[in-house]
Amino acid sequence: MPVLGPGTRRTPRALLTALLAALSLTLPLATAQAATATAPSRGSAHMGMGVLAHDGRHSAPTSTAVTQTEGVDVAGYQGNVAWSALWSSGVRWAYTKATEGTYYTNPYFAQQYNGSYNVGMIRGAYHFATPDTTSGATQAGYFVDHGGGWSKDGKTLPGALDIEWNPYGAECYGKSASAMVGWIADFLNTYKARTGRDAVIYTASSWWSDCTGNYGGFAANNPLWIARYASDPGTLPAGWGYYTMWQYTSSGPTVGDHDTFNGALDRVQALANG
Template sequence: MARDRKPSRHRARVIAASAVALTLGGTVPAGSPASAADLTKGYDVSSHQKNVDWAGARAKGARFVYIKATESTNYRNPYFTRQYDGSRGAGLIRGAYHFALPDRSSGAAQAAYFVRNGGSWASDGWTLPPALDIEYNPYDRKHKCYGLSRARTVAWIKAFSDELRRETGRRPVIYTTTHWWNACTGGSGAFAANHALWIARHGSSDVGELPAGWSYWTFWQYDDGGPLPGDQNLFDGSPGRLRTFARGH
């Protein structure tokens, strides 16, 4: 997940991007994520997908979706409201995510902007906790860590998380790649105990090494294309467990 123009997919370039997809009938072909048939399918979208066929995606097996709400403190997905409401109307558990630009403003400022523009949460079983998308800088390849030291990056993430919890009562799900996390935070393990991990790793039948500190993942983005709109994801559990996670229990 990145810009709302055609995504730059820096994370996909780090890891070889071979085709990985689930069949619609639930059978797992060779090369698909391990144990995928026992997990819950979902996807994530931004304004790039515009008007999504929510009912069609649910018929193909999707049970959840994350939708891009904001970026920095000056961008809101113009399709966010219709996407957020449309997904709920189709019976999908949905949540919002924020694309971090740590070099533009503070973590607290970006979290507050996110909450004001779609990043809220309710313990209703239909709303996933807000997610923080933090990955390689899509606007400046020479400054993949946004020009921040590792200590400043960790402090930025903490400020974002603290403000989000203050305003919503939930810690954010953290979306990242193992490579970015270890390179740009220095392998900080400070967040694993109370932040669910949304790991991005494409082109593999296994999630591979996790970022420092985490011993398990909650969401896995395993491809940027497939039978569902946008990026293809799995939740590590059943639909019932997903609803429990959404409620915060």
């Protein structure tokens, strides 16, 4: 505000005008600073990050007539994982975040990926997709080159594409439904060409509906890993009549993210073997 000379008086209207002018300058700055403070850093995304923010947290899963096999998924923010404790609790399979975009690799990948294998688990790797940074083919190649490959050793699951809410910006990464479907197809086709396996798709039904128009064309080949923190997995995305895996909580024992495989251990092994 300008400094008034001695003896100068301001009318109430003039004071109000000056105050509003000052607020108009400071509010945008404060808003920008708040947004910067709350935005996560690139590379910090992980499975279920958007589920908590958009779908919330609900009750524990109910029992099912189909035998389920317990699993976990982990990422760099969880550091060194106590795999022996998880094995003792009944966990038999695990997925580890390997990459994000084409700018991040998990610094704990070796301990997490090899550690689960060494205690006897069937393990796999996943990629957190950022469709607004590079093409699906480019990200699939980066994933395969940095831990996302596959080998028929009976203990390695096909890679998983984690495609969900954008933690860094617009929900659908600025893409139309058709463009998003094209990006996903680009990733899946490249991954299969590089590894010989169809990748698993991890997603949430509400995001899939919003950002792909509930596209059903991947269901014939790509196993579904559904994310929903509730007593049941809910309505599945179009095309899939059943889920292969279900992430049902982010607050489980030892590590937060726990999952069930829709079948007994021999079915987990069958997916590993292709």
